[in-house]
Amino acid sequence: MRLTTCPLDCFDGCSIVVGENLKLKGNKAHPITQGYLCHHLNHYHQFERIEEPRYLGQSISMDEALKILVEKLQGHAPSKTLYFKGSGNLGVMQSASKRFFAEHHAILASGSLCDEAGDVGICEGRGANLALSPLHVKEAEVVILWGRNPSVTNSHMLPSLKGKTLIVIDPVKIELANHAALHFSIKPKGDLFLALALAKALLHVNKEDKAFLQERTLNFEAFREFLEGFSQEELLLKADVSTSQIEQFLELIHGKKVCILAGVGVQKYRFGHSVLRSIDALGALLGLFGKEGCGVGYLSNSGFGFYAPFKVKAQTEPLPIVDFSKFELVFIQGGNPLSQMPSTLNVREGIEKASCVVYFGLHENETSQKAHLVIPACSFLEKEDVKLSYGHPFIGRMPKLVESKMGVSEYALTQTLLKAFGYTPLEEEKTIIEVVIDSNGVQKEGFLISKSYEDLPYAKGFYTPSGRFEFLESFEEEPLMDEGFYLISAKQNRSLNSQFITDDYLYVPKSLGLEQEDRVLLSSAYGSCEYAVMPCEELRDDCLLLYSGAKNGNVLTPHLMSQKGECAVYQEVKVRLDKKK
Structure with a gap:
């Protein structure tokens, strides 16, 4: 039996059994995967790949493509070269190319199109962003789905929701809301205000976890004073929820093991970090951290505690608002900025000004169609890698199972570039992977997991300088003034x-x-x-x-x-x- 791990940008990080003709099946023995895969993996081989390199629309060989890439990099100043990496594949080795571009003194696009604001907010309060896995949620009695739809984004969480009291907080009535005891059809951008309203209501009825607040938090009294600066009517209006809904919420969670599962939608705003801090504050008032069947979960830092082999120092530009027009050579890996970046017209105008756009990836998209040089990548079955999940503690090996007939791996491309420019080569691929695993991995009940989860998350303390949870005490709101x-x-x-x-x-x-x-x-x-x-x-x-x-x-x-x-x-x-x- 050959095993590998799904590379896709998803909570589940599925363990895959690879059969004859590379048929993919869910690993029945894996505690998270439990024998089934999502639509993407069930039909993985049906999606067309980029089958050959091309330059200016003409098919070329891989050797020619790599030669042209080297020539283009040599012909453009590093200060006018941009490295832009997406998250189409979340294997550790996908970042190998960052090493070359940093050593070359190119500009690296930093930040995220997805979850970074929320991650910052969590780290401000907890010091580190750890996962709330399906195995942990399984022990809960009440699960709050806050801007998160596991039916679509986290299907392997669904078995853990069976038999639970569900509370859904979402402007959209997702399918799970039909089975919920309570659905807040919240006004968009109202999540922070709902969290504060729930916190005020909890304190008003004297149901906060006083022992947790005294022993494990730093600035609770300052937070209480901060809350007193808002009227409950003001908060409810901004969230567009009723007093009766708040009362029902408190009744449903009273005396229960509660898990809050937050999605990225709640933080797609300028003050996104404060939104997660406010949700975390509610969790802290309830004493949810470090207890079985309780907690607040988001997209965790999958690499927490692990050696980061491609962590580099480099000059950067913020990815969400990067000005492509400042660069002459743009190298885009595993991303599709012409579709997925905000303000497409700005992105399109900037990319069209670049004298050379390189696209390195697996599938055709809007960006590959506009690129001057297209280099096909290997699939996850055709290269060595390891997956660290942001939805659970399991480490997934990704061994090379078949030779690629059309692509080049990130590692091989990077080695080619390092050699061409006379830079120090990378260590052997398998050596890098084993160092990463050994840095924070441990065997438990036959599976590799992160050492950070040998105990319940935050059971032994938080990762802040104080070792305690730290509440937010302010935020900066930027109201949406436009009609519509x-x-x-x-x-x-x-x-x-x-x-x-x-x-x-x-x-x-x-x-x-x-x-x-x-x-x-x-x-x-x-x-x-x-x-x-x-x-x-x-x-x-x-x-x-x-x-x-x-x-x-x-x-x-x-x-x-x-x-x-x-x-x-x-x-x-x-x-x-x-x-x-």
Whole structure:
């Protein structure tokens, strides 16, 4: 039996049994995977790959492609060279190429399109961002899904939700809300205010965990004073929830083991770090940390405690707002900025000014179609790697199972570039991987896990300088002043951002009276685009929804980033809708 691990950007990090003809099946023996895979992996071999390198639209050999890449790098100043890496593959070895570009003194795009704002907020309060795995959630009695839809983004969490009291907090009535005891159809950007309203209500009825607050937190009294600066009416109005819903929430969680599972949607705003700090503050008031069946989970820092072989010092530009027009050579790896970056018109204009755009990846997309030089990558079955999951503590080996007939690995490409420029080569691939695993891995019940999870997360203390949980005491709100609809982006189960099968409909509330396939024009301060609509009962009347990866969706999103964390803020915008005649 041959085993490997899914490389995709997902909580689950599935363990895969690879059979004849590279058929992929879920590993029944793995505690998380439990024998089944998602739609993407079940159909993995059906998605077309880039089969050969090309330059200026003409097919070339891999040797020719690498030669041209070296020549282009030699012909452009490092200060005018940008390295842009996406997260299409989350294996550790995917970052090997960063080593060359740092040594070459190129500019590296830093930050995230996904979760960095929330991660910063969690680390400010806890000192480190550890995962809440399905095995931990399984022991809960109440699970709060806060801007997170496990049916789509975390299917291997679903077995752990069976028999639980569910509370759903989401502007969209996701399918799991139909089975929930309570659904807050919250106003977008209202998550922080709901968390503070719940905290105030908890303190008002004297239900906080006093022992936890005294023994394990640093600045609780300052937080209490901070809360007193808000009226409950003001907070409820900003979140668009009722007093009766708050009371029902407190009744449902009273005396129960509670897990809060937060998704990235809650922090797609300028003050995203403060949103996670406020949700964490509610968790701390309830004493949820370091206890069985309790906790607050987000996308964790998968590399926490592990040796980072490709951590480099380099000059950087913030990825969400990087100005491509400043660079003459742009190297894009495993990403699709022409679809997935905010403010597409700015991105397109900048990329078109570059004299050489290199795309290094597995599948065709909007960016590869515009690139001058295209270099196909190896699939995860064709190279050595290791996966550290952000949704559970298990370490997944990814051995090379077959030779690639069309691609080159990140490691091999990096070694080629290091040699061509006379830089120090990397160590042997397998040596790097074993050093990473040995740095924080341990065998437990027949599986490799992170040592950071030998005990319950935070059971022995927090990772802050004080060793205690630290509450937020302020935040900076930037209200959305424009008239119009909130524009929500969400994942859907047949795509992963712009990969695989995308859904290009604009979902609208039925109250607008539009019919399926009606054409509308959406406009924001950043651009406009046309869509066919799909009426939807699950939306608030002030919201529109585009699934991540929808064609031209980011024409509408802002050229801004989070206050902290260098993170994209897709939902920091309102849009106007006009029906086409």
